[in-house]
Amino acid sequence: MQFRSHTLDNGLEIIAEVNPNAFSLATGYFVKTGARDEISPKAGVSHFLEHMVFKGTSRRSAEQVNRELDELGSQSNAYTSEEQTVYYMTVLPENQSRTIDLLTDLMRPALRVEDFETERKVILEEIAMYDDQPPYGAIERAMEEFFGGHPLGIRVLGTAKTVSQLDAEYMRQYHAERYAPDNLCLVAAGAVDFDALIKQAEQLTRSWTPAGHTRKLAMPTVNPHSIHIQHPPAVQQYLVEIGLGPSRRDEKRFASRVLTSVLGDDSGSRIFWELVDNGLADTASLFTQEFQECGLIGAFIVCTPEDLDENWQRFQSIVDQCERDPITNKELVQAKNKICSGIVLGAERPSNRLFTVGNAWTLRNTYETVEEVLQNYSRVTVDDVNLALQGWMKQPRVLVTAGPTETCPLKS
Amino acid sequence: MEQTVYSETFANGLTLLFEPMPWLQSVAFTLLVRSGNCHEPENRLGLAGVCLEMVQRGAGPRDSREIVEALDFLGVERSSSISTFHSIFSTAMIRTALEETLSIYADIVQRPSLLDDDLDDARQVALQELLAIKDDLAHRCLTELKRIRFQQPYGRSAYGSEEGIEAITIDDVQKQFENRFHASGSILSVAGNYDWNDLRNLVQKLFGSWSSKSFETEPDLKVSSTVGHIAEDSAQNYIALAYDCVPYQHPDYYESRGLIGVLSDGMSSRLFTEVREKRGLVYGISASCQSLKDRGSVFCYAGTTNGRAEETLQVTLETIQSLGDGVTEDELARLKSRIKTSLVLEQESCMSRSSQIASDWYYLARVPSRQEVAARVERLSCQSLLNHFNANPPKNWTLVTLGHEKLELPSAI
Numbered sequence: 001m002q003f004r005s006h007t008l009d010n011g012l013e014i015i016a017e018v019n020p021n022a023f024s025l026a027t028g029y030f031v032k033t034g035a036r037d038e039i040s041p042k043a044g045v046s047h048f049l050e051h052m053v054f055k056g057t058s059r060r061s062a063e064q065v066n067r068e069l070d071e072l073g074s075q076s077n078a079y080t081s082e083e084q085t086v087y088y089m090t091v092l093p094e095n096q097s098r099t100i101d102l103l104t105d106l107m108r109p110a111l112r113v114e115d116f117e118t119e120r121k122v123i124l125e126e127i128a129m130y131d132d133q134p135p136y137g138a139i140e141r142a143m144e145e146f147f148g149g150h151p152l153g154i155r156v157l158g159t160a161k162t163v164s165q166l167d168a169e170y171m172r173q174y175h176a177e178r179y180a181p182d183n184l185c186l187v188a189a190g191a192v193d194f195d196a197l198i199k200q201a202e203q204l205t206r207s208w209t210p211a212g213h214t215r216k217l218a219m220p221t222v223n224p225h226s227i228h229i230q231h232p233p234a235v236q237q238y239l240v241e242i243g244l245g246p247s248r249r250d251e252k253r254f255a256s257r258v259l260t261s262v263l264g265d266d267s268g269s270r271i272f273w274e275l276v277d278n279g280l281a282d283t284a285s286l287f288t289q290e291f292q293e294c295g296l297i298g299a300f301i302v303c304t305p306e307d308l309d310e311n312w313q314r315f316q317s318i319v320d321q322c323e324r325d326p327i328t329n330k331e332l333v334q335a336k337n338k339i340c341s342g343i344v345l346g347a348e349r350p351s352n353r354l355f356t357v358g359n360a361w362t363l364r365n366t367y368e369t370v371e372e373v374l375q376n377y378s379r380v381t382v383d384d385v386n387l388a389l390q391g392w393m394k395q396p397r398v399l400v401t402a403g404p405t406e407t408c409p410l411k412s
Numbered sequence: 413m414e415q416t417v418y419s420e421t422f423a424n425g426l427t428l429l430f431e432p433m434p435w436l437q438s439v440a441f442t443l444l445v446r447s448g449n450c451h452e453p454e455n456r457l458g459l460a461g462v463c464l465e466m467v468q469r470g471a472g473p474r475d476s477r478e479i480v481e482a483l484d485f486l487g488v489e490r491s492s493s494i495s496t497f498h499s500i501f502s503t504a505m506i507r508t509a510l511e512e513t514l515s516i517y518a519d520i521v522q523r524p525s526l527l528d529d530d531l532d533d534a535r536q537v538a539l540q541e542l543l544a545i546k547d548d549l550a551h552r553c554l555t556e557l558k559r560i561r562f563q564q565p566y567g568r569s570a571y572g573s574e575e576g577i578e579a580i581t582i583d584d585v586q587k588q589f590e591n592r593f594h595a596s597g598s599i600l601s602v603a604g605n606y607d608w609n610d611l612r613n614l615v616q617k618l619f620g621s622w623s624s625k626s627f628e629t630e631p632d633l634k635v636s637s638t639v640g641h642i643a644e645d646s647a648q649n650y651i652a653l654a655y656d657c658v659p660y661q662h663p664d665y666y667e668s669r670g671l672i673g674v675l676s677d678g679m680s681s682r683l684f685t686e687v688r689e690k691r692g693l694v695y696g697i698s699a700s701c702q703s704l705k706d707r708g709s710v711f712c713y714a715g716t717t718n719g720r721a722e723e724t725l726q727v728t729l730e731t732i733q734s735l736g737d738g739v740t741e742d743e744l745a746r747l748k749s750r751i752k753t754s755l756v757l758e759q760e761s762c763m764s765r766s767s768q769i770a771s772d773w774y775y776l777a778r779v780p781s782r783q784e785v786a787a788r789v790e791r792l793s794c795q796s797l798l799n800h801f802n803a804n805p806p807k808n809w810t811l812v813t814l815g816h817e818k819l820e821l822p823s824a825i
Contacts, residue, residue: 021435023759054679062689063680070678070746073753092753121692128647128717129695134547233645235546268480277476279536282544302544334484341487345438345504349760 003357003367004194008202011182011210015367016197017357019350022190025096026354028088029107030185030362033178036082036151036291037215044158045166045174047080048123052171053087054078055115057105062115068102075351080156083291083363090351093191097200100186104204107179116168123163130157134302135238136231138402142240142298145227146398150220152291180211187358190350217293220244224396228408236282237305237403239312239410243395245297248290248363252391254376255384259392260286260297261335262327262385263319268334270318275301281311292363297392308401308409319393327385340374417769417779418608424624425596428615429769429779431603433762439604440504440762441514442770445521446627447592448497449572450565455579458538458572462580463588464492464499465534466526472519476530479516488513489763494570496704497630497774499592504763507605511614518618521593528582538577545571552642553650553814554713560640561654561810566633566704595622601770604762633705637808641818649721649815651714653728655806657701659708660775667800668701670792672710673747674739675699675732680746686731687714693724699732703775710806721817729825732806739797751789755782 005015034046056062069076069089076089087106091099131137140155147153157163186201188194222244246253264271264286275284281303289296303311346352347370356373360366368376401408418430452459469476483490486509493500501520505513545551559567600619602611635656657668675683676699683697697714712732716724758764772779780788806825813819 023756063685066679066685066689067742067746070680071749073749073751075753075757076679090757092756118690118692122688122695125648125692125715125717126695129715131647132549134544235543268484273477277537278533279538279540282540303540304543334481337487338484341506341509342489344506345489348436348438351760 001369005367006198008181008205010205010208011180012201012205012208013185013361014198014201015185015357015361016188016192016194017353017367018192018194019190022350024090024350025093025099025188025190025192026088026090026350027096027099027103027186027188027192028086028354028358029103030187030358031085031179032083032183032185032215032362033085034081034083035154035156037178038151038154040154041162042166042170043154043162044123044156045171046085047156047158048119048163048166049171049175050078050080050085050087051119051123052111052116053106053109055112055119056110057108058110059105065102065106072099072102074099082152082154082156086355086358088354096193096196100197100200101204104201107184109175111168111172111175113168116171120163120166123157124160127157127160127163134234134236135240136229136234136402138229138238138240138400141227141229142242142398142400145225145400146222146242146296147220148223150218152220177211177213180213181205181208182210183213185358185362187354187361189353189357215292219294222396222398224398226399226401226408229400229402230404230406231402232404234402234404236302237308237401237405237409239301239308239399239401240298241397241399242296242298243392243397245288245295245392246290247293247295249292250295252384252388253288253290253295255380255388256295256297256392257288257339258332258335258377258380259327259385259388260288261339262331263322264299265335265338271315274314274318275311280307280314284311284315305403305405305409309411312410322386322389327382327389329382332380332382332385336377336380340377343370343373415782417781419773419779420612422595422616422620424620424622425594425598426619426622427599427773428612429599429601429773430606430608430611431765431769432606432608433604433759433765436605436762437506438504438762439507439510439602439606440502440766441510441600441602442766443501443517443521444498444599444770444774445593446497446597447499447588448495449568449570450496450630451592452565452568452572452576454564455576456584457568457576458542459576459580459584459588460499461494461570461572462534462538462577463585464494465537466530466585467520467524467589467593468492469530469534470525470527471516472523474516474519475525479520482516483513486513496566496568502763502767510606514614515618521598522619522622524589526582526586526589531580531582531585535577535580538572539574542571542574542577549644549646549650549814550713550715553652553812554711556640556642556814557652557654557711557810557812560638560812561636561709562704563634563636565631594625595619596624597627599770599773601766601773603765603769630705633707635707635709635808637810639810639821640812642812642814643816643818644814646815648715648717649813649817651716651721651725651728651819652812653712653725654709654810656804656808657708657710658804659703659706661703662708664800665708666788666792667796668708668804670747670797671735671739671801672699672701673750674735674743674797677747677750682731682734683712683728687724687727691723691727693720693727697728718816721813721815721819725819729822733825735801736805739794741794744792744794744797748789748792752786755786
């Protein structure tokens, strides 16, 4: 396994974790733009653009793009998050050159008006699909309420209203600013010919010019409060509560992840034994999410509306009880083993390493081997985890419930 | 890369399969036990699931908590589920954890505690899952399709029914375990970095004395062609559609799979192109093949907002029928390329291989090699696909809609 990196004159970064013995090559463009780079009235433009990227270029029609993706036998897709937009393909190594040609061409989409209108319908269907799915927008709403006017509160998909109002001209302008070579990173993992990759990317992106785009980072100001969303057809009640946690770059994130595993993993955690194993709730867990300047630690519960209040009280008392009954070494080892085993199993596939390596480089400017990542966890102590817990307990929170009841079923 | 799959059926009827993948650090196993939802008494729907939950709540020397702690300590990724014919245990782990993990599962399937004190919790977990599924509209639509298409006992939901789960007693659980958890007909498939001789000895030691039983023959499957609707105040209308195809064990299965691939594999597939790309009617649309006993069915699924359901169904049906106009050389080449790539990529995942070889053994009583599958796919031609379509045109349609719009199947199909 060898890490290689190179930056072209136009600012395009190219990195790879080369494993000549791998069966496949996973590669993709990581674009450093996402919902947090949007303005509220234009929410959803990054995600809409992600869809439009597949609708053709000056060299290829939409049909040609789709045909070529399949001709390459690729497992390909794209996603948009708050912080980036990623286009990726997993192919046989013999297809490296054709894959890079296609992916690089896609970064310069035609953005034709007629395609724009058809794709708008697809995105409105996607929004409608999520409107029907639990937890009925509770997570997006919790993010909006938690971050207030901070850009991390902008919804990745946008809303039916903002998507209906977006126009192709605005998207072209957005694309020109955000898809400049100094805002992109070409990432590869697996059986990659790195020298050929550099040569081809250099040739294909020769005419691209940098735009000098930077992202402003700022800590959010949290106003603790709660919101209820009524969704009459729902059977179950959903609760999401979020508070501030460590960022992607914060060394404390490892202790924080171990903490959520000990307390709130979906199996074998303190919350699992008290709420899920006995069937009081369908789901009761803790999760972490990390961004560049801050992160979140969140609670999630799914149960019947009538049980929510009691379950939430139990949930909180399990957390409160940790002061008298701190995390033990046995719990620490169990959680670390679970996390580390998952990392080792996941790392066997280049298609997984692509995201680990790409995210670390584009959002943290670093490369870590699997062994280094495992060491980050092995260094976590019981004291670190208990400190992470104390830190989290002091954080202001935002709570959102969603379900069939007219008002929030929590009594307090 | 040349592939070997070892198999051995022990004296008690347990079949052990092994695919070595020495380039990995991991190993995975799938264990199929013949306790599926088609084996439940009619008034105890959900019993297979509750029994599966109960066997994991204490077995051998360990109680429920000790089992979870031991598996977590070993870093075992795991899940369990119910299918029509089986209780399924799936795991993946670092290779050094296999011996201890297998010994825990040997206790689970042979020596579960099945304590009355644990039943209330297991039943509550099953009822929670049932409630959660009610909020999953796509799942409900497909469950209803299966229910009306395959009827009793094959159209049952893996999650059972509220009445069935509430009626379950500890005697029911013990009886289900005694009747169904035996070595005979069970399949233990292992894939990953391990040694065949060590594995065989280990399995002989842990499972060699597992009990045997001859099972009664399962009833014939009858497929019903009908239409159903669930009224729901939802943002989208959900359309689930099924029709006959040949099953996995049929000699022409790859022709049938090829036709489904032309319809639904990849972004240039016909359904994706016609329904989503050209008309923007849906976000997601898919078709897949499901085999049940000696019958195969193509299941199609689409979701669309109000006022567009009828057009979505019409375009979907027209696209399926367009296979009768033939498949182009380009389409066939793309299909072959996708399958060829997936055959290579599956070597990166011991979990997917352990699950695939178990399924192969259940349907075919053998595991076709990658080379054999590749050669079979290579033999597909535009003409063979067209001939297959003409000889097996879509028939026995079942349609279920969920949402505001109730649809009917056109009389012409």
